[in-house]
Amino acid sequence: MSEYRRLAEKALNKVNIKKILKENVLYPENISERMHPELEEDLRNQTHSLGKHPAIPEGDENSFEETIMGQRFNEVAKRYKRAFDVDNIDNGKLVSEMMPLVHETMAAEEKHKKQLEALAVKMVREEYDMSEDIVEIVAELTPNITLEGTQLNPKPMPVEGMEFNNHNDISNANAEVYKRRFLNAMTQGAAKKCNHMFHMVEEELTDMDPRLPNKYNKMMSAADYMYYVIPKMENGVSGGVVKVDFPTPENPKAVIHAQGMVFPVLIHEIVKGVMELLSANGLPQDSKLANYVINKADFLAAEPWDMRLGPAIWGKFTEAIDADDFNLKHHVYSELAKLPAKEFHNQMKEIMAGTKEGKKIVQEIIQGVKRDMQEEEFNKALEEHDSHEEDSSEDYL
Numbered sequence: 568m569s570e571y572r573r574l575a576e577k578a579l580n581k582v583n584i585k586k587i588l589k590e591n592v593l594y595p596e597n598i599s600e601r602m603h604p605e606l607e608e609d610l611r612n613q614t615h616s617l618g619k620h621p622a623i624p625e626g627d628e629n630s631f632e633e634t635i636m637g638q639r640f641n642e643v644a645k646r647y648k649r650a651f652d653v654d655n656i657d658n659g660k661l662v663s664e665m666m667p668l669v670h671e672t673m674a675a676e677e678k679h680k681k682q683l684e685a686l687a688v689k690m691v692r693e694e695y696d697m698s699e700d701i702v703e704i705v706a707e708l709t710p711n712i713t714l715e716g717t718q719l720n721p722k723p724m725p726v727e728g729m730e731f732n733n734h735n736d737i738s739n740a741n742a743e744v745y746k747r748r749f750l751n752a753m754t755q756g757a758a759k760k761c762n763h764m765f766h767m768v769e770e771e772l773t774d775m776d777p778r779l780p781n782k783y784n785k786m787m788s789a790a791d792y793m794y795y796v797i798p799k800m801e802n803g804v805s806g807g808v809v810k811v812d813f814p815t816p817e818n819p820k821a822v823i824h825a826q827g828m829v830f831p832v833l834i835h836e837i838v839k840g841v842m843e844l845l846s847a848n849g850l851p852q853d854s855k856l857a858n859y860v861i862n863k864a865d866f867l868a869a870e871p872w873d874m875r876l877g878p879a880i881w882g883k884f885t886e887a888i889d890a891d892d893f894n895l896k897h898h899v900y901s902e903l904a905k906l907p908a909k910e911f912h913n914q915m916k917e918i919m920a921g922t923k924e925g926k927k928i929v930q931e932i933i934q935g936v937k938r939d940m941q942e943e944e945f946n947k948a949l950e951e952h953d954s955h956e957e958d959s960s961e962d963y964l
Contacts, residue, residue: 594637600644600656602636605798606875610636616869617876621742621912622749624920631919635879636795643791650788658796665789669806672782672829673710679775680708683830686771690764691837695897702844703822706833712826714810719867726859740859742908743851747864749915750849750904753884754842755870756877757900762787762835772830779830787831800871807836811843845897849904849911883919887929898936899929 594601601607609615610633617623623631647656676683684706691697691704731737765772765783772779794800807827814821823840827833850857888896903911917925 595641598641598644600640602640602795603798606636606795609798615876616872617748617752620749621745621909622915622919624916632876635883636876639875639879640795643788643795647788647792650784656792661789661792661796665786665793668782668786668789669829672779672786675776675778675782676708676830682775684708684833686768687827687830687833687837690768691761691834691841694761694764694838695841696894697841701820702841703820704837704840705822705824706837707826708828708830708833709826710828712806712808712828714808714824714826719865719870720862721867723864723866724862726855726862729855729859739908740856742912743856743860744863746849746908746911747846747860748869749880749911750846751864751869752873752877753881753900754839754846754877755873756879756881757842758835758838759791759874759878760881761838762831764834765831783829783831786829794871794874800874807832809836809840809843811840813844813847841897842900845901846904848901849906880919883921886921887918887926888933889930892933895933895936899932902932902936 609618610630613619613630613632615632617632625631626634629637644656647661648654688704688706692699731740765780765787769780772783790806806829807825809826810824812818812822812824821844823837823844825833825836825840827836850860884900885893885896888899903914906914914925914928917928919925
């Protein structure tokens with residue numbers, strides 16, 4: 568019996584050692600906080616919405632997803648501690664204080680809604696170099712999130728009457744679904760990175776109400792952290808929503824309708840709208856197949872994972888872009904989205920892994936974008952010159 572106990576204790580110690588080693592890889596040594604065990608398990612088993620994705624590179628001791636999510640968790644935990652000036656995070660206190668903080672922020676914004684709406688639109692236009700001639704943005708700060716046609720299905724849905732010619736068509740369609748899933752994660756990642764842009768306009772916000780920057784900092788830091796300690800975030804109430812009307816022959820201008828309960832969330836939703844426009848070229852040309860892809864890839868249970876993994880994925884993408892070319896990031900994203908699904912997965916895998924090949928892929932896209940922009944500027948200058956010549960001739964006559 569004593570021999571059995573000794574062997575059992577030895578086995579348990581091995582398990583504990585494995586767990587410690589795993590945690591040392593997943594979590595930095597200087598952080599005591601931990602993600603919810605269900606999320607750790609989903610990461611470990613790759614049962615999350617991006618699990619075993621063809622664009623995800625191979626990991627080492629840990630999977631790629633475990634590594635980037637551990638890094639992202641460390642980032643949001645540090646930001647929370649700075650915002651609330653604490654050394655340790657009390658999860659219970661975080662949840663109980665979140666909604667009062669949201670209501671206090673909304674009350675502080677009440678007198679400045681129009682200013683904040685206009686500021687959100689201005690910031691996103693500058694960030695993505697998006698003129699009013701191309702896209703109209705309708706932004707609204709409101710406690711009543713009411714946009715119709717924006718409700719996602721809770722899980723992937725079948726498409727009635729969808730029939731494939733052969734198994735190769737099924738394989739290609741599923742590759743398109745995977746591609747759309749990855750683009751959705753990048754969309755949420757880009758939006759999450761931008762919803763902290765309020766720091767860039769701190770002076771304007773302070774002029775409206777000195778309390779706003781601090782409240783935004785606390786609220787968004789807490790919101791980011793909650794995604795890692797509450798596993799079922801899809802059951803929560805959304806703080807914002809966006810709907811995109813794509814150009815038509817009758818209305819050649821796209822329209823982004825965004826609603827948010829507070830200013831940073833409104834920025835988040837507008838950016839999602841912009842990214843959805845940029846992602847549109849990534850859908851199949853066949854409308855029936857495009858509908859199949861959307862029904863399979865856009866579902867409510869995937870959104871929290873897009874929020875968790877998306878910022879780190881977007882960060883890996885932008886790391887491949889030189890600082891001098893960072894303003895072209897949305898052009899690079901759009902060009903990648905146009906690629907056939909399997910080519911997209913192969914190229915994105917290189918970019919995510921941070922390989923020399925990945926950086927070469929991005930650099931070649933940037934060079935192509937610059938050539939296109941130079942050609943467009945040249946043609947525009949030529950048109951203006953020709954127009955000026957015609958006006959001069961008419962004046963002479």
